Amino acid sequence: MVVGRKIQIKGIVQGVGFRPFVYGLAEKYTITGWVRNSSAGVEIIANGQGSDISSFIKTVQSRPPLLSKIDSIKIEEIAPDNFSGFEILQSEALPGEFIPVSPDVSICDDCLRELFNPKDRRFRYPFINCTNCGPRFTIIKDIPYDRPLTTMAGFKMCEACREEYENPLDRRFHAQPVACEECGPQIWFEDHTGNHTFGEAGLQTARQWIKHGKIIAIKGLGGFHLACDALNEEAVEELRSRKKRSDKPFAVMVFDTSFAEKHCFMNPTERSLLESKEKPIVIFKRKSTSEIPASIAPGVNTLGIMLPYTPLHYLLMEPEPGYPEVLVMTSGNLREEPIAFTNSSAISELDIIADGFLLHDREIETRVDDSVITEVHNKSYFFRRSRGFAPDPVRLDLELRPLLAVGAELKNTFCLTRENYAFLSHHIGDLQNLETLQAFEEGIPHYESLFKIKPEAIACDLHPDYLSTQYAEKRSCKENLPLIRVQHHHAHLASVLADNDWVTDEPVICISFDGTGYGLDGVIWGGEFLYGGYAQFERKLHLENMPLPGGDSATHHPAKIAAAYLWKNGVEWADDIPSIQSFSSDQRSILLSQLEKDINCPRTSSLGRLFDAVASLTGLCHEVNYEAQAAIELENSINSEQEKAYHFEFDNQQIKIAPVLESIILDIQNSVTKSDIAAKFHNSVRLLVLEGCNKISQETGCRTIALSGGVWQNKFLVSNAIVDLEEVGYRVLVHHQVPANDGGLALGQALIANFQLNKK
Numbered sequence: 066m067v068v069g070r071k072i073q074i075k076g077i078v079q080g081v082g083f084r085p086f087v088y089g090l091a092e093k094y095t096i097t098g099w100v101r102n103s104s105a106g107v108e109i110i111a112n113g114q115g116s117d118i119s120s121f122i123k124t125v126q127s128r129p130p131l132l133s134k135i136d137s138i139k140i141e142e143i144a145p146d147n148f149s150g151f152e153i154l155q156s157e158a159l160p161g162e163f164i165p166v167s168p169d170v171s172i173c174d175d176c177l178r179e180l181f182n183p184k185d186r187r188f189r190y191p192f193i194n195c196t197n198c199g200p201r202f203t204i205i206k207d208i209p210y211d212r213p214l215t216t217m218a219g220f221k222m223c224e225a226c227r228e229e230y231e232n233p234l235d236r237r238f239h240a241q242p243v244a245c246e247e248c249g250p251q252i253w254f255e256d257h258t259g260n261h262t263f264g265e266a267g268l269q270t271a272r273q274w275i276k277h278g279k280i281i282a283i284k285g286l287g288g289f290h291l292a293c294d295a296l297n298e299e300a301v302e303e304l305r306s307r308k309k310r311s312d313k314p315f316a317v318m319v320f321d322t323s324f325a326e327k328h329c330f331m332n333p334t335e336r337s338l339l340e341s342k343e344k345p346i347v348i349f350k351r352k353s354t355s356e357i358p359a360s361i362a363p364g365v366n367t368l369g370i371m372l373p374y375t376p377l378h379y380l381l382m383e384p385e386p387g388y389p390e391v392l393v394m395t396s397g398n399l400r401e402e403p404i405a406f407t408n409s410s411a412i413s414e415l416d417i418i419a420d421g422f423l424l425h426d427r428e429i430e431t432r433v434d435d436s437v438i439t440e441v442h443n444k445s446y447f448f449r450r451s452r453g454f455a456p457d458p459v460r461l462d463l464e465l466r467p468l469l470a471v472g473a474e475l476k477n478t479f480c481l482t483r484e485n486y487a488f489l490s491h492h493i494g495d496l497q498n499l500e501t502l503q504a505f506e507e508g509i510p511h512y513e514s515l516f517k518i519k520p521e522a523i524a525c526d527l528h529p530d531y532l533s534t535q536y537a538e539k540r541s542c543k544e545n546l547p548l549i550r551v552q553h554h555h556a557h558l559a560s561v562l563a564d565n566d567w568v569t570d571e572p573v574i575c576i577s578f579d580g581t582g583y584g585l586d587g588v589i590w591g592g593e594f595l596y597g598g599y600a601q602f603e604r605k606l607h608l609e610n611m612p613l614p615g616g617d618s619a620t621h622h623p624a625k626i627a628a629a630y631l632w633k634n635g636v637e638w639a640d641d642i643p644s645i646q647s648f649s650s651d652q653r654s655i656l657l658s659q660l661e662k663d664i665n666c667p668r669t670s671s672l673g674r675l676f677d678a679v680a681s682l683t684g685l686c687h688e689v690n691y692e693a694q695a696a697i698e699l700e701n702s703i704n705s706e707q708e709k710a711y712h713f714e715f716d717n718q719q720i721k722i723a724p725v726l727e728s729i730i731l732d733i734q735n736s737v738t739k740s741d742i743a744a745k746f747h748n749s750v751r752l753l754v755l756e757g758c759n760k761i762s763q764e765t766g767c768r769t770i771a772l773s774g775g776v777w778q779n780k781f782l783v784s785n786a787i788v789d790l791e792e793v794g795y796r797v798l799v800h801h802q803v804p805a806n807d808g809g810l811a812l813g814q815a816l817i818a819n820f821q822l823n824k825k
Contacts, residue, residue: 068118069098069145072109072125076136077167077457079210080241082196083107084153086130088233094121097148101155102209104517105162112145132170132197132342136460136486153233156209163517165486166202166210168457169286169433171344171374173198175236180376186225189265191377192250192427196240198342202456202491203287203429204242208515212241216428223248242427250427252377257416268380271423276388280304282397282411282419286375287433287452287491288404289397289411291418292318294389298358301393305360307418309400313691314362316346316369316435318394320382325370328355328391334440343453344374345436357391364686364698369437374453377425396434401495403504406432431511432504433491441784447804448778449476455491456512459802459812462568466822469509469520470814471533473553473807475692477501479509479533480811481518482819487563488516489803489812496532506536522547524818526556526810528583549818553582553810554593555602557773560813561805562599565771565798570598570820573798574605574761576754576786579774579806580620580673580693589613591671591774592720594757596765599820605761608675609719610668614659620674622688623681623695624648625656630678632660634723636730643684643733672750672776675722679746682729683739693775700779703747704740710748715760725749747781755789762795771798773813775806 074083079102087100087109094117098110109125111118122140129135172180176193179185187193194200204216212218222230226245229237237243244250246264254267262270271281278300280293291308293300295317305311319325322340329349331339339347346369351357355368362368371394373379384390396404397415405411406429412422437449447454465482472479477493490508494501513519525537527550534550541548551559554577562573575595584590585604592608612629613619619626627644631637638645638653648656660666673696680686680695685702689695711728714721725746732742758770770790777783783799790797803809 066115067112067145068115069143070111070118070122071141071143072111072122073106073139074109074125074135074137075106075164077132077134077165078107079164079208080167080196080201081132082130082238083133085196085233085235085238087125088151088153090121090124091151094118096121097151098146099148099152099154101153101157102211103157103162104159104164104209106164110143110146112148130197132167134165136165156211158209161517163483163515164208165458166205166208166456166515168343168453168455169201169203170198171342171453172376172379176376177379180379187245189380190246190249191252191268191380191425192242192244193376194240194242195236196238197236199240199242200286203431203433204427205515206430210241215241216430217242217244220244220249250425252423252425255412255422255424256420267423271421272381272388274421275392279420280307280418281421281423282415283377283381283423284408284411284425285377287429287431288406289415290394291397291415292381292392292394295357295361295391295393296389298360301358301360304393304395304418308395311690312363312694314365314367314369315393315395316371317357317361318371318373318378318382318392319390320379320384321372324390325349325372328352328357329368329370332440334443338438338440338445339370339372343436344372345438345453346371348437348439348448361393364694365701367701371435381423402498402500403494404432404434431491431508439780441780441799442787444801446780446783446799446801447808448806449492450478450489450803450808451492456488456515458486458488459563461485461487461563461566463819465815465819466522467518467520468522468524468815468818470524470811470818471537472811472814473526474528474531474533476804476807477505477533478808478811479505479512480815481512481516481520482815483516483518486516487812487815488512489809492808502532505533520546522549522818522822524549524551524814526550526583526814527552527585547822549821551814551817552585554579554590554595554774555597555817556810556813558595558597558602558771558813559599559816560803560809561771561773561798561800563812563816564800564802564809567798570600572596572598572765572767573769573771574758574765574767575602575771575773576757577774578672578776580671580776581617581669584670589667589669589671591669591673592675593670594761596761596767599816600824604718606715606718606720606757608670608672609721610670611674611722612660612663612666613669613674614656614666616665616667620677620689623677624687626674627678627681628656629660629666630675630722630726632657634726636723636726639730641734642682642730644681644687647681647687676776679729679742682733683742685739693778696776696779699743700747700781702740702743703781704738704744707741707744708748709745710752711745712749713753715756720753720757750782751785751789754786755793758790758795768794769796769798773800773805773809777805
């Protein structure tokens with residue numbers, strides 16, 4: 066008996082080969098009807114024998130295309146129609162409807178084989194792609210995902226590409242960026258004199274310049290990279306000098322995993338992350354035998370490595386005798402500005418850094434930086450969530466209102482919610498310059514348009530000086546929208562709950578450790594033991610407040626923080642303490658006067674600042690050139706065989722740090738090594754976490770612990786804290802979908818705002 070079904074599928078189902086997949090199944094099971102894309106997903110009308118329809122639907126659900134992600138499928142019985150066959154209809158735009166948008170996907174194995182096959186018509190074509198790979202989010206202007214709504218609209222397909230594009234059984238059926246040498250985007254090399262070299266010759270010119278120690282700006286998928294020979298120390302130092310990036314580690318790119326294994330230790334999880342379709346930068350522990358100079362990542366024993374993820378990268382990295390096997394591949398920007406993503410902006414902004422430019426004429430709609438990731442307990446753990454992952458939503462088993470959360474000042478992301486989706490944006494950056502603020506302000510309406518979200522409220526941080534907060538205040542006033550101000554560490558708590566699909570308001574114990582967050586009392590928080598959920602929280606324990614001479618500027622001067630902490634705790638500024646040795650006598654006098662007179666010395670309970678102080682006390686780092694440098698160098702100096710620890714003291718709700726400081730000074734005076742001091746300090750924080758959780762658990766009965774905040778980017782600390790807590794029976798929630806740092810904060814803000822509005 067012939068039956069009819071109407072099937073509606075939501076999720077990442079466009080631009081991933083879903084329609085040709087359905088078409089092929091219809092042929093297999095003798096199904097008639099049609100399939101089409103719409104603004105709401107994929108719609109199917111299917112007629113056939115009952116058993117065939119059942120098999121057809123079961124296969125759609127159980128074996129969808131590799132890059133697809135089905136979030137929901139709705140099946141309705143309908144009367145069968147007299148279809149003579151099965152066809153793919155034109156896409157339909159539905160007002161107000163939306164679907165998730167696929168992130169950009171690295172080149173697939175099939176395209177890679179064709180790229181290096183001399184018999185293939187796309188041999189060495191830098192923009193080869195198919196339904197299973199290639200640009201997505203970075204070229205999309207609107208949905209449904211069709212070529213006219215992408216930056217490929219201006220490239221008219223040649224006859225051969227058109228034939229592939231229109232053949233439902235071809236791998237390139239409706240691959241929107243499909244192109245070839247004849248009809249698609251082109252590359253060229255350009256130097257400062259305006260000379261242009263096109264195509265393969267331009268590529269080879271770029272390779273030769275890199276080989277001879279030059280610095281090249283390369284237009285990639287979501288913006289520009291700056292590249293040079295990573296094994297050429299002179300070229301690396303020149304790049305640091307021109308980029309004004311004295312210490313922050315550079316990421317590097319290698320052709321394949323075998324090259325990475327020459328330089329780094331690699332476990333199976335790390336390997337899978339490196340080789341995944343997202344191709345993020347993965348942080349590995351470097352081998353002592355690596356020939357990569359220390360200047361790539363000064364002061365640390367790790368390397369950030371990624372594999373090529375576009376055809377152009379593969380052509381650039383192609384092994385050849387005498388050609389560098391490792392290239393620096395760092396963001397194409399000046400210091401903390403957003404990456405350049407247009408040819409004109411790159412030429413004007415990067416001309417003082419790059420010797421030449423490898424350009425192309427496919428426009429980038431949305432600039433997107435590389436994602437940075439590591440593994441913790443055999444799961445992914447983000448430092449930066451961007452290319453390859455955004456705008457893939459965090460999906461919760463909750464109905465979420467249409468809200469906008471604007472995130473924090475540093476590592477900014479924003480978040481838009483609708484139905485059971487939380488669309489956390491790609492990494493925007495630090496909102497401390499006009500260019501990054503502009504990227505933030507342009508990104509929000511783009512996401513609102515893509516996902517058809519009209520916010521009914523805005524959530525922001527409590528800090529009145531954050532530019533994200535000021536944006537929220539202005540827009541709230543202009544559009545008469547409710548403004549919900551969320552305490553920074555409460556947002557961290559909610560972020561890790563959402564990351565773990567926590568759908569109730571059952572309270573947990575959250576250890577929220579970071580560098581800075583505006584507290585309810587106006588003090589800078591950052592060493593917090595909280596108890597609560599989405600709707601509300603209590604501050605149960607916290608590090609005692611310490612003076613921060615110079616306020617935010619002190620974060621660049623750990624030696625000042627160390628001296629201030631010693632002074633506050635009555636520890637003498639002895640001449641044999643490295644922090645004190647770093648000051649001249651005049652500098653000591655000025656700092657002492659500032660502390661005694663309490664001039665611009667706001668208070669902080671930040672554990673991140675205590676890490677800074679300890680790094681300086683040991684002599685590891687007195688001045689920092691990038692965020693968390695002191696803490697990173699302290700972690701990297703740990704003697705992993707040292708099991709001893711210092712001890713914090715509890716005084717009601719306050720955690721006293723004087724015993725730790727006094728013990729560190731004693732160890733310094735007894736010539737204990739920096740590595741042992743670093744290990745003992747980290748072990749003391751582990752003990753603090755366990756003791757603090759036990760205290761709160763005894764009071765509340767809660768046995769679930771959540772870890773969030775920038776300090777939890779410390780891999781040694783988070784890995785061991787999980788073990789410590791689980792060994793005594795706690796359930797531990799950590800981040801795996803979004804960063805523990807402020808890059809995940811907007812997600813937490815959005816969830817808190819949603820719960821508060823629902824209560825009202």
